Amino acid sequence: MGSQTKERIFFFALGVPVVICLLAFFWIAATLFTGVGTLNLEFLTTSALQGGAFEMIVGTIYLFLGAAAIAGPIGVFAAIYLVEYAPSGKFTRIIDQAINNLAGVPSIIIGLFGYTFFSRQLGFGISLMAGWLTLALMILPIVIRGSEEAIRIVPTSFKQAALALGATKWKSISLTTLIAAAPGIVTSVILGIARVAGETAAILFTSCVIITRGLPASPLEPVMALSFNMYVQIVARGEPPENVFGIALILFFIVVIFSLVAIILRVYYRRKQPWLH
């Protein structure tokens, strides 16, 4: 009996930090929601030149969609290689290590690299293109890891059936494994988008400006973004944080929606895939 009470006390003590985590999240969400009053349709659709947020919202969407379009295919191909083709040798281990290291590079360094390499060396300048490539580097490890997991749980019998029918290895993978893994792959891309939609440090020097005349006409033009605008208005211009409440809220919504979709998709498909049980 004594040990049981002791156990209860321990578990209670362990539960306190969990409650702190939950409270932190709800506290952040509740604080942000106090600013809902600053949001209205007009703010969303008015040009930034007239005090709205239209170009920032579209700019943010442009940035993460382009980055996902670049990192998605490369990441999925890399995952296929690692799961289906890679021999278990030293080089594969190095690739694996490199992916982890890339995921751990601070975003400010990704930004520095993006500036010297994409903006200057490759001549993209401060542009949407440079931002896409820079952000793609941040999405890539997330897509690779997520897709790897999705591909790994597809039963090999699917692929073997195709191989037995005479399909080549690549054909059988692309026709069976990839299709079965598609929901997991899509989830990983959405998760990657959630990670970079609010990214600031990586686009600080590579693709953003504080104001543009309308939307960028080509990928070689600079772009406005919600995160960049928040940061510059607060840090460089010293405006009180209350002034960017609307922008903060839109950004929060975008990121949370993407994360939630990814999380729900993952839970849903884990339950739905019959071969897992």
Place this chain on the structure above:
Amino acid sequence: MSNKWLNKISSFFVSLKSQPMEIVLFLCASFSIIILFLMLFFVAREGAVAFSRFGSDLLFGMRWNLETNLFGGFPLLYGSIMVTFGALLIAIPIGVCTAIFVSEVLPFYLRDPIKSIIELLASIPSVIYGFIGLLLVVPFISSVFGLVSGQTALTASLILSLMTIPTIVSVSGEIISAVPKEYKEASLGLGATKWETIKTVVLPISKSGILASIMLGFGRAIGETIAVSMVAGNQAHTPSSYLEAVYTIPSFIATHMGESAVGSLEYSALFGLGLILLIITFIVNTLADIVVKRGVQHG
């Protein structure tokens, strides 16, 4: 020996010829390695001038002054370590306890929802954390400690700990859940309570994984830029208490890159600092990987 290698290499090229798709896949997989090398090379190239001129003074010099062309990053290194240490001091106990609680104690139907909320915490952008910090934590700190400005190392540590907790929880949670069920059942079957099982079976097996999660959290915290630069007060000195403003390496880079002329000495010095940061995170992440793999083998 050489013949064997020759055979290996030639058979590699033969296999490339017959499977063009495999080459594409292989190149995509190698992409991460290529990018890392490019990153090291280009950041080092831009920082080379500052390194050759200042050497270790770039890291240990006390003054950063544009007029006198002195670029010493010690106050920044000091600030980075101070803020990261403070953040980990808060995040480690909270993160590890949460991981144990979620993967061992919580009923099954609650695990996914709680994990999801922690994952949401991880996906909140750092600029929003900085915003929340300015809105809530900065005034709170200044009123509690009676400071003129609430932008202190403590504020930055608090915000940073919130951002580090999800990393620690998800990585160590994964390791803890991976402890084989049989081990736990064996312990329970011998009459141990659940807590004793956690203490004597689960934690010893997963301790290297927990250590790795802390290292990854360290890597995440020391590289965090935007949130820290919004709440830390940004003053380059070596403060003696957590209630003073600090400047960290990444936030210094973020705020100074815009003003420094391309190719100038300051520009190069900023890249030099970036290179140092990159190398620190490389080492920490690689060590974390080694620790995890060794732990898995032993477990």
